[in-house]
Amino acid sequence: MSTKSQQKVLVVDDEEDIRELLSYNLKKEGYSVEMAGTGIEAVEVARKFVPDLILLDIMMPQQDGVETCRQLRENPDLSESYIVFLTARSEEYSEIAAFENGADDYITKPIKPRALMSRISAMFRREQKKKSFTDKIVVGNLVIDRTSYTIKVDGKAITLPKKEFELLHFLAMNPSKVYSRDDLLANIWGADVYVLARTVDVHIRKVREKIGDGYIVTVKGVGYKFELNS
Secondary structure, eight states, X not given: OOOGGGOEEEEEOSOHHHHHHHHHHHHHTTOEEEEESSHHHHHXXXXXXXXXXXXXXXXXXXXXXXXXXXXXXXXXGGTTOEEEEEESXXXXXXXXXXXXXXXXXXXXXXXXXXXXXXXXXXXXXXXXXXXXXXXXXXXXTEEEETTTTEEEETTXXXXXXXXXXXXXXXXXXXXXXXXXHHHHIIIIIOTTOOOOTHHHHHHHHHHXXXXXXXXXXXXXXXXXXXXXXX
């Protein structure tokens, strides 16, 4: 992750006044900012800009934010980019769809710029703290490499979205220890971020789809732990 003076943020919203408001506040905090008015434009701008953070609206013409998020996550150059939804939609199914497609956070409008800037700053601080974790973990045929944000299963490289990677890395750093959903939300998303507990289940399921079922164990009624089942 870049230092603050170099951290790059892409603001995606079809409403120009919101783009300008967010851009103004972000630049005032020292971030480098690019903007996009549609999801299609966002994918192209992100490819060239490679932002550290993408603030993404859901309800946009031509291509909505969920589909845009899915396409952004297909770009391996954006594997370390945070994607945060800013949306007027507060329905549970919209939030779940966002996380299913690789979102890291979900914030409902109206936007309070000062609170948002504080939240973004806290997000980047947590990222710097996580850099002190062990760079590489090897368990059986699974290799988790924090330096490249990739994993290898049987020698095959797989790129995970940021939150999926951090969830797997955190559990692997603490093998055999059981964590509740609330524990994982606090350690991965942060205590200042409100997301549904079900979000953890969604991310666990997606990680299992990619690495197999033999590593993350469900402890019924309690939570999850990392364990190699031979």
